[in-house]
Amino acid sequence: MSEKATKLGIIGAGDIFPAYARGLAAFGNVQLIAVADARAEAATARAAEFGLLAMTPAELLASEAEIIINLTPPAAHLAVGTEVLRAGKHLYTEKPLAASYAEGQALMEAAARSGRRIGCAPDTFLGGAGQAARALLDSGRLGRIVAGQACMMERGPDDWHPNPEFFYRPGAGPLMDMGVYYLTQLVQLLGPVRRVSGMAHSSWLQRTVPRGPRQGQRIEVQTPTHVVAGLEFEAGAFVTLSTSFDVWKHKNSHIELYGEQGSVVLPDPNQFGGDLSVCECDGDWQDLAPRTFTGRLRGLGVAEMAWALRAGQPHRANGELALHVLEIMDATLRAAEKASPVLLGTRCERPAPLPLSFAQQIACEVNA
Ligand SMILES: NC(=O)c1ccc[n+]([C@@H]2O[C@H](COP(=O)([O-])OP(=O)(O)OC[C@H]3O[C@@H](n4cnc5c(N)ncnc54)[C@H](O)[C@@H]3O)[C@@H](O)[C@H]2O)c1
Structure with missing residues (x-):
């Protein structure tokens, strides 16, 4: 020290x-x-x-x-x-x-x-995986990124967190609590978002903690628990992001980006490490394994x-990055409420x- x-x-x-x-x-x-x-x-x-x-x-x-x-x-x-x-x-x-x-x-x-x-x-975007993806995109190997999709869907933190209520209050939910990792990674890779559309609802208005010391406790749901965002980046890419606390299992990747000359699949943006898969045009997928900044x-x-x-x-x-990401999330929920796209101010x-x-x-x- x-x-x-x-x-x-x-x-x-x-x-x-x-x-x-x-x-x-x-x-x-x-x-x-x-x-x-x-x-x-x-x-x-x-x-x-x-x-x-x-x-x-x-x-x-x-x-x-x-x-x-x-x-x-x-x-x-x-x-x-x-x-x-x-x-x-x-x-x-x-x-x-x-x-x-x-x-x-x-x-x-x-x-x-x-x-x-x-x-x-x-x-986490400063970790090995995020930085490897950044170097790949900046190298131009995949060309301009035109589209992508990102997905964080799970059954919610009810069974592992000691105080799970706050996940179902405004300021949390799957978008604010977990989507924030995906959006921060996307913005560091693609730059700022210009406009968002959104769909949001809650499959259950009350949830029961399934196990652990709080088993049986009821939680009132006060924020949407399934949120889909359509993101239009300033640089032109269209990316969809699905976030949910209402889904048991799925087989989607965390983040996929599609460029003019190839595609990349990124690992969980809630971790610092993890392998990427890259392909050029319609070639075979190749693994790309970051070696540094991959731990906890x-x-x-x-x-x-x-x-x-x-x-x-x-x-x-x-703070500027965090405020922009917060506005993207806030605007997604507003776009969902009024069923109309929202232009960002930041x-x-x-x-x-x-x-x-x-x-x-x-x-x-x-x-x-
Ligand atoms: N738990 C996780 O796995 C996890 C992971 C990543 C990020 N986070 C983030 O970390 C933050 C905290 O999450 P957590 O899971 O540790 O929550 P927690 O409920 O387990 O702990 C929060 C602590 O803050 C204290 N606290 C609340 N209001 C306070 C105040 N006004 N002044 C001083 N202390 C106060 C509480 O007494 C409690 O000890 C949240 O923003 C959450 O999104 C949590």
Whole structure:
């Protein structure tokens, strides 16, 4: 660990916390020092488990941490994030940026007022698979991408998450909770979206937790659980995205992109690694296996943000990208409600590919 490591704190000691605590340990340029939670006992337990300081949120905001990571549920992202920025800290927040586009805009305005940065998950697009796909597309081997399809369909998180209710509230659902990985990957590959159409409904308005400690508990569904988006990218590609918590099984790929000179199939954008399949024109499929940044690297976006901050350069998993993706999701739900396409107001630049010098300079365990 370098003495100049950027000190980090986390607010939110829930389900995803251990993945961050372990993932961040792979990077030599950051040091997680403390954890806080509205439930003091949760912070104390996580602090003991990972050798950290337990603090109240107010104590953490007054601490020496330079970047605060917000791991609270989406409904709290705006309130917690605004406090972080007001305290003069940089904010890295879990996805989505906020529970609605309007809240996301408010958070970006708070960052502009404070002169501090916003980073936002997902950062998986910085992993080996996303970067290999980016290099492939940028090489021009497949020509211009004209179309694609993406698919995240499952039966929902009811049986594994300790507090599954929030997945069925506004700000979550399959599009905001999981579609965000697919959209972020698509935008880093294809650039911004110009217009969306949408269809959305819920197959069940009430769900029953099937197993685990909450077995039998009823959950009221307050956001659509099957959402289909039609995405028209500025660069011209038409991509359909299906997201669902209403489907037991399917055989679709996660993401397929079709270019003038060939096609590529990408692995799960909720992971950093995984193999790609590529074909040129009607040739055979070839596997493309990324070798670096393929492990469980939750926190890669935080480490890259800290690295970029020190270098005075823009960071990649940034607020503009996250706000554009949030607007795509918000606009899809609005398009579905009014049964008419919606033009987007935001756009963003594609974040630059992750350079090799990043891994070299921060001496990270790239396959941890
Ligand atoms: N669980 C996962 O597998 C997973 C994966 C990727 C991303 N995420 C994202 O991470 C975030 C957190 O998810 P989770 O599954 O860990 O949720 P969780 O419900 O398990 O934990 C959230 C924690 O935040 C605390 N909290 C809530 N409001 C707070 C506030 N105002 N101030 C301080 N603490 C507060 C709660 O007490 C709780 O300990 C969400 O944005 C989610 O989308 C979760």
